[in-house]
Amino acid sequence: MSKKKLWSFALMLLLALVTVLAACSSEEAAEGEAEGEAGEEEVQDTLIFGRGGDSVTLDPIGATDGESFKVTKNIFETLVNFGEQDTEVVPENMGLAESWEISEDGLTYTFDLREGVLFHDGTEFNAEAVVANFERWAAGGPDEFPYYGSMFGGFGDEEGHIIESVTAVDDYTVEFQLKRPSAPFLKNLAMSPFGIASPAAFEEFGEEFGSNPVGTGPFQFVEWQRNDTVTIERFEDYWQEGLPNLESIIFRAIPDNSARLNALLSGEIDLADGINPADAQTIADNPDLQLWERPSMNVGYLGFTTTREPFDDPLVRRALAYAIDKQAIVDAFFQGYAETAKNPLPPVIAGYNDEIEDYSYNPEKARELLAQAGYPDGFEMELWAMPVPRPYMPDGQKVAEAIQANLADVGVEAEIVSYEWATYLEKAQNGEADAFLLGWTGDNGDADNFLYVLLDKDNIGSNNYTRYSNDELHDILIEAQTETDEAKRAELYKRAQEIIHEDVPLVPLAHSTPLIAGDADITGYTPHPTGSDKLENVAFE
Amino acid sequence: MLNYAGRRLLQLIPVLLGMTFIVFLIIRAIPGDPAQVILGQQATEDAVRALREQLGLDDPWYIQYFEYLTGLFTGDLGESLRTSTPVADEIWPYLAATIELSVFAIIIAIIVGVNAGIISAWFQNSWFDYTAMVLALVGVSMPIFWLGLMNQWIFSIELGVLPTTGRENVRDPVDPITHFYVIDTIIQGNFDQLAVVFRHLILPGTALATIPMAIIARMTRSSMLEVMRSDYIRTARAKGMKMFLVVYKHALKNAIIPVLTIIGLQMGLLLGGAILTETIFGWPGIGRYIYDAIGFRDYPVIQSGILVVAFIFVMINLFVDLLYSFVDPRIKYD
Numbered sequence: 001m002s003k004k005k006l007w008s009f010a011l012m013l014l015l016a017l018v019t020v021l022a023a024c025s026s027e028e029a030a031e032g033e034a035e036g037e038a039g040e041e042e043v044q045d046t047l048i049f050g051r052g053g054d055s056v057t058l059d060p061i062g063a064t065d066g067e068s069f070k071v072t073k074n075i076f077e078t079l080v081n082f083g084e085q086d087t088e089v090v091p092e093n094m095g096l097a098e099s100w101e102i103s104e105d106g107l108t109y110t111f112d113l114r115e116g117v118l119f120h121d122g123t124e125f126n127a128e129a130v131v132a133n134f135e136r137w138a139a140g141g142p143d144e145f146p147y148y149g150s151m152f153g154g155f156g157d158e159e160g161h162i163i164e165s166v167t168a169v170d171d172y173t174v175e176f177q178l179k180r181p182s183a184p185f186l187k188n189l190a191m192s193p194f195g196i197a198s199p200a201a202f203e204e205f206g207e208e209f210g211s212n213p214v215g216t217g218p219f220q221f222v223e224w225q226r227n228d229t230v231t232i233e234r235f236e237d238y239w240q241e242g243l244p245n246l247e248s249i250i251f252r253a254i255p256d257n258s259a260r261l262n263a264l265l266s267g268e269i270d271l272a273d274g275i276n277p278a279d280a281q282t283i284a285d286n287p288d289l290q291l292w293e294r295p296s297m298n299v300g301y302l303g304f305t306t307t308r309e310p311f312d313d314p315l316v317r318r319a320l321a322y323a324i325d326k327q328a329i330v331d332a333f334f335q336g337y338a339e340t341a342k343n344p345l346p347p348v349i350a351g352y353n354d355e356i357e358d359y360s361y362n363p364e365k366a367r368e369l370l371a372q373a374g375y376p377d378g379f380e381m382e383l384w385a386m387p388v389p390r391p392y393m394p395d396g397q398k399v400a401e402a403i404q405a406n407l408a409d410v411g412v413e414a415e416i417v418s419y420e421w422a423t424y425l426e427k428a429q430n431g432e433a434d435a436f437l438l439g440w441t442g443d444n445g446d447a448d449n450f451l452y453v454l455l456d457k458d459n460i461g462s463n464n465y466t467r468y469s470n471d472e473l474h475d476i477l478i479e480a481q482t483e484t485d486e487a488k489r490a491e492l493y494k495r496a497q498e499i500i501h502e503d504v505p506l507v508p509l510a511h512s513t514p515l516i517a518g519d520a521d522i523t524g525y526t527p528h529p530t531g532s533d534k535l536e537n538v539a540f541e
Numbered sequence: 542m543l544n545y546a547g548r549r550l551l552q553l554i555p556v557l558l559g560m561t562f563i564v565f566l567i568i569r570a571i572p573g574d575p576a577q578v579i580l581g582q583q584a585t586e587d588a589v590r591a592l593r594e595q596l597g598l599d600d601p602w603y604i605q606y607f608e609y610l611t612g613l614f615t616g617d618l619g620e621s622l623r624t625s626t627p628v629a630d631e632i633w634p635y636l637a638a639t640i641e642l643s644v645f646a647i648i649i650a651i652i653v654g655v656n657a658g659i660i661s662a663w664f665q666n667s668w669f670d671y672t673a674m675v676l677a678l679v680g681v682s683m684p685i686f687w688l689g690l691m692n693q694w695i696f697s698i699e700l701g702v703l704p705t706t707g708r709e710n711v712r713d714p715v716d717p718i719t720h721f722y723v724i725d726t727i728i729q730g731n732f733d734q735l736a737v738v739f740r741h742l743i744l745p746g747t748a749l750a751t752i753p754m755a756i757i758a759r760m761t762r763s764s765m766l767e768v769m770r771s772d773y774i775r776t777a778r779a780k781g782m783k784m785f786l787v788v789y790k791h792a793l794k795n796a797i798i799p800v801l802t803i804i805g806l807q808m809g810l811l812l813g814g815a816i817l818t819e820t821i822f823g824w825p826g827i828g829r830y831i832y833d834a835i836g837f838r839d840y841p842v843i844q845s846g847i848l849v850v851a852f853i854f855v856m857i858n859l860f861v862d863l864l865y866s867f868v869d870p871r872i873k874y875d
Contacts, residue, residue, distance in 0.1 A: 046712055053833070056623055142591055207625060226624075226631060227833070228825035229711050250711050254823035258690055263705045263823070266697040422838060461586060 044540040045247035047522075050260045050269035054227045054253045057210035059202075060195040061137055061145045066441075069192040069532035071230050071251055075120075076195025076215030079111055079130065079174075080186055084526050085295050086348060087445020089186045094240070096125065096196060096216065097174075106181030106484040113172040117239045119198035120220040127168035132199035134166040147193035151184075151444070181482045183489055184446040191444050192532050218244035218536035227253060244536035245524065264289070264517060270540075271518035271525070277335035277394060283517045290520050293337065296346050296511040297529035299450070300338075300392035300439035302403065303466045303506040305431045310379060317504040319369035320435075321359040323410045324403055328361075330510050333398050337515060341508035343497050345450035348529060349442070350486065351493030356501050366410040378411025384428060384436035385418045391514050391531075392439030399509070400437060428465045438465055445529065447493040452477045455505055468505035549859050556855060557848075561613070564847050565606050609844065618848075619841025623834070628845045632830070636849065637720035638708060639819070639826035643811040645742045646749035651804060654754040658761025658800075662769060663788050673758060680755030689748045689821040696744060703744050706823035710737050745822035749815060753807035760803045764796040771795075798869055805861030809854035 053067045060072035080100070081093035091099045097111040117125040137148040138156055145155075153160035162185075164177040178185065188194070201214035213221050218240070219232035233248040252269060254260040257276050264272040265286075275283065275291070283291045302324070304311040311317060326340040342358035345351075370378060383404060386396030393399060397418070404414045414435075419427060428436045440463070442449050453459055456477050457469035473496055480492040516527055524537035593599050600608075612619060618628035657677070661670040697705040708722055709715045715734055718725045723742075726735040768774065769792055777787045816828035827846060834842035 048711060142587065142589075210625070223714075225634070225714070225825065227635065227829055228707070228823075229714070231711075231714075252707065252711055252823070253825075254706050255820045255829070256823075259693065259706055259821045259823060262690065262693040262698060266693070266701065266705050268697075268704055268706065421836070 044270075044521075045245075046250065047246050047248075047271060047535070047538060047540075048250045048252055048269040049535075050252050050254050050263055050272040052253070052255055052257070052260070052274045055224075055230060055251075058213040058221065058224065058230070059197070059210035060193045060213075061140075061148060061197075062210055063193060064146050066531045067253075069530075071232065072195055072213065072215075073192050073217075073532040074219045074232060074249065074535050075213050075217045075221055076192075076197060077217050078190050078192070078194050079113075079196065080190045082187075082190050082445065082528065082530065085528060087187060087190075087297070087442075087529065089190050095190070096130075100186075102484070106183075106482075107178045109176040109178070109185065110169070111174045111176075113174060114239065115172055117216050118237045119201070119216050120214045120235055121198050121201050122237075123198055123200045125196065125216050126171050127174045128171075129199050130174045130196060131166050131168050133196050134163070136199075136202060137194075138163065145193075147191065147443075151188040151191065151193075181484050183481060183484050183486075184444060184448050187444040187446045192530070218534075219249060222248070229253070238536075240536070245539035246535070249535060261517070270522065271516065273514070273516045275515035275517050277337045277515065279517075280335060280337065280515055288520050289517055290522070292516040292518070292525065292527050293513040294516060294527035294531070295348060295529040296338070296513045297348060297445060297531075298392040298439055298441040298511060299341055299344055299346060299508055300390070300399075300437070300510045300512060301341070301344060301506045301508045302435055303428075303433075303438055304435050304504070305428075305433050306466050306468045306505050307431055308434055310373070310375060311434060313373050314503050315369050315373035316375065317507075318359065319366045319373065319410070320407065320412070321504050321507045322362045322366035322369065323412070324406050324507060324509075325361040326358075326509055329399055329402050332402065333393075333395050334510060334512055338510040338512040341511050342501075344440075344454055344500060344506060344508050345447055345497075346442070346511040349445055349447050349450065351447035351490040353494040353497040355494070356497055359504075359507075363406075363409050370410060370412075375411075378413065380413045380415070381407075381434040382417045383407070383414040384424065384433040385416050386421070386437050387418045387424060388421045390439055391441060392512050393437060393510070394512070396437050403437075429461060431467050436465065441531065443530070447489075448477070448481055451493060451496050451500070452481070455500060466505040468503070470499065470503065473499050546859075546863060549862070553855060553859070557852065558610075560851050561610065561844070561848060562606070564844050564851075565602075565609065609841075613848075618845035621834075621842050622839045623837050623842070628841050632827070632845065632849060634717065634720045635825060635827040635830040638824060639812060639815055639828060641721050641723060642742065642745055642749060642815060642818070642824060642826060643808065645746040646811055647753065647804065647808050649746055649750040650754040650757055650807065653750075654757030655761050655797075655800065657754075657758040659765055659788060659793065661758070661762045662765030663784075665766065670762075674762070677755040677758045680751045681759075683751055685748055685751070685817045686821060688751060689744070689818060692744050692748060693821075704741050705744070706821075708738065708741050708824065709734070713737075745818050745824055748822070749811060749818045753804075753811065756807060757800060757803060761796065761800050764799050765792060768792045768796040794868070798865060801861055801864060801868065805857050809857050812850050812853055 051067060051070065055063070055068040055071050056065050057063050057068055058072055058075065060069065060076050063069060063072065077096050079095050079097045080089045081095040082089060083093055096114055096117065098114050100109060100111045102109055113125070113127060113130070119125060137145050138161070140148065141155060142149045149155055153162045155161055162178050162180060162182050164179045167175050169175050195215055197209070198214040201212065202209045205212045211224055216239070218235055218238045220235045222231040222233050224230045230251040231248060234244055234246065238244065254263055254269070257274050260269070260272045260274065261279055263269045280291060283289045304317050306312055306317075330336065330338045330340050340358070342356055343353060347354065370376065383400055385400030386393065389395060397416070400416045404416055407414045418424065427433065428438065440450060440454055453463045455464055455466065455468050455473065457464070457471070457474050460467050460469060476492050476496045476499070480489050480496070483489045483492060514531070518525065519540070521541040523539050523541055525533070525535070527533055609619065616629060618632065620627050621631065624631065657673045661673045664670055693705040696703040713734065715722045715725055715738065716729065718728060722738040723735065726732070726738055774787060774792055777791050778784070812827070815824070815826055816832050818824065819826045819828045827850060831843060831846035834846060
């Protein structure tokens with residue numbers, strides 16, 4: 001009796017399930033058709049860009065994170081522009097300035113502005129607008145406009161602030177007067193944070209400007225649902241005729257890399273960044289998808305705290321450089337989507353010294369040097385590993401384990417240590433690590449932004465985590481900052497890299513190429529080394 | 542009854558006060574400097590010092606805590622360091638998203654879990670009982686991360702029937718009113734969107750429901766088995782009453798009380814414990830809101846987020862306690 005009832009129960013459940021599923025799939029079919037129709041008749045004109053996190057603010061000058069710039073790059077434009085896939089600044093790159101002149105002494109920059117450019121609120125872009133933007137930034141502070149302070153040396157009347165004045169000569173001419181020559185000045189102006197905003201709009205919105213951005217870019221802001229989506233749409237009065245190609249772009253935050261790839265595979269998003277190197281082959285094999293490699297502008301390295309024993313001895317540091325098998329690390333943990341590094345800056349950057357011969361993987365030599373330094377039996381040390389994946393190093397823990405094995409081969413016993421990310425940075429900055437894994441992604445593609453930032457004595461306690469201090473290097477780097485002749489600058493940086501190579505405050509490990517995947521029918525997408533892409537040329541076939 | 546409810550509400554005050562204090566202490570005890578984290582690696586020392594000063598992070602801890610508390614009494618949950626927006630203004634959409642998902646999940650968990658438990662107890666030691674209990678064991682031990690990704694793989698990529706992530710079709714977004722999208726679409730009479738919203742709820746909802754469902758099923762089964770052995774059930778069956786009525790009307794009423802407690806606790810856990818599900822399914826809920834805030838050391842958001850979740854947890858427990866007397870008249874509060 002009871003058996004019978006159980007069966008009838010099971011049958012009823014099954015029936016109910018079938019009904020529900022049938023209802024679901026019929027609904028699905030109907031929607032699928034509707035989508036199919038739209039898709040076949042006209043080409044898709046909305047791009048959904050899946051990414052790992054939400055923007056922090058849409059006011060570029062207030063931002064420091066890549067996820068904010070990814071959006072603002074398309075709403076705002078800068079006076080001068082980087083190249084499509086490099087960081088050269090030339091007038092052909094179609095910035096808001098048509099051309100510019102630099103005075104002999106490198107102190108006066110005069111920009112001829114483009115005429116007939118409108119902000120999204122209908123107001124006109126002109127010299128006054130540029131002046132208003134710089135006045136707003138210079139009047140701020142480091143917490144409001146962090147990048148302004150770090151790229152132009154400070155604010156307002158501060159000693160380090162290199163911009164003396166910004167004046168409108170006439171309606172379409174702006175003159176910048178600098179206190180001292182600054183070689184990276186143009187490159188700095190091309191950085192995403194310095195997008196020119198509508199003065200009318202930032203005056204109207206005040207602190208709320210970050211959620212009501214108004215620029216001159218190809219797309220204008222529509223809506224921001226925090227932690228979820230940012231929607232921008234085509235700006236009809238955009239000054240470049242016929243652009244942008246897309247009607248709208250929706251940036252969508254999907255934090256988990258695998259889930260983001262799933263969303264791409266199921267067609268819910270069209271473009272996904274932060275692709276795991278391990279998934280690259282799956283995408284390459286899928287005829288519906290394509291894979292892009294972002295040109296590398298980063299470096300992942302093993303740093304030594306050069307004030308701690310025995311790492312204060314260059315011989316020891318050099319020995320460890322010989323002990324590490326970089327190629328094996330790149331092959332195993334970057335799946336080949338990286339090249340081994342021999343300098344602390346990537347090869348795309350002007351001033352890169354390709355003549356330097358890297359320390360080869362040579363455990364014998366390493367042991368020899370250790371013996372010379374007085375450690376024939378090696379020593380014990382802590383090796384710090386990053387707790388989070390970074391673009392320049394997808395898996396710090398695994399890289400640390402590989403290095404640990406390399407070091408064990410030469411008799412150095414390394415214990416792997418890790419902390420929560422912010423703590424890790426703080427402790428490393430304070431010089432509490434023996435050796436640590438870390439990296440850097442360039443802001444403006446200038447050698448200064450790697451060498452001075454990472455290894456100058458001025459930046460000890462800040463980004464010089466190695467606490468490496470070398471007066472000769474310091475003099476060269478400071479000279480390079482004010483040298484405006486590009487060829488002479490490149491020579492200075494090449495010399496700087498020789499010194500660094502000799503002293504090995506850090507072992508450069510890899511320059512990674514971040515991966516992006518998208519629908520096979522996307523055209524006109526060119527990933528930029530800075531990580532923020534201009535999308536006005538993107539279209540669907 | 543009202544008296545009791547009032548008394549319980551008063552008891553909440555020290556509980557919540559204690560909670561704010563513990564949360565406050567835990568976060569301050571973490572090493573690291575919020576100003577440094579907010580400004581990023583590039584920040585100069587001056588910038589960091591200026592921000593610390595502006596945020597009052599240099600004040601002694603008891604002053605910071607006191608200011609936080611006085612703010613709470615005026616409905617001020619602090620201002621997010623990251624977005625410079627009052628937490629009270631920005632928290633609701635996240636909270637609504639999580640509540641919607643949790644309610645959906647707990648409904649699935651209750652319907653499936655309670656029924657599976659009842660049937661297992663009814664047909665004890667049958668194949669259904671064994672299968673259901675093995676499944677429940679698997680369910681409790683299932684890593685949500687793996688389950689979620691597998692569900693996405695099967696239902697979205699292979700079968701193409703359900704969306705993988707998010708709450709809505711982003712090409713045709715819901716116009717938020719209450720931020721409960723199910724309710725919003727019904728108010729607007731937009732039933733196409735309602736269907737879309739439901740389809741987005743299914744994968745994260747079932748993933749989130751898995752563990753509570755298994756726990757509820759096991760609890761219901763053991764509770765039912767106990768009740769089914771009692772005298773009044775034997776009497777009811779001896780009278781020739783239909784077995785279905787005996788089980789669902791007489792036995793369930795007594796067996797459900799411990800299950801209610803479990804449901805209340807699980808609902809609370811869902812609210813705070815949905816972080817993994819929200820991460821995998823790109824669900825813009827409170828779990829991710831707090832999680833992101835932790836990465837940025839956004840103190841006001843962390844404190845207020847946890848406070849709000851804890852507050853709801855306490856309220857659900859209160860509600861369940863009050864529900865007992867409604868379900869079982871033998872329980873009286875006076």
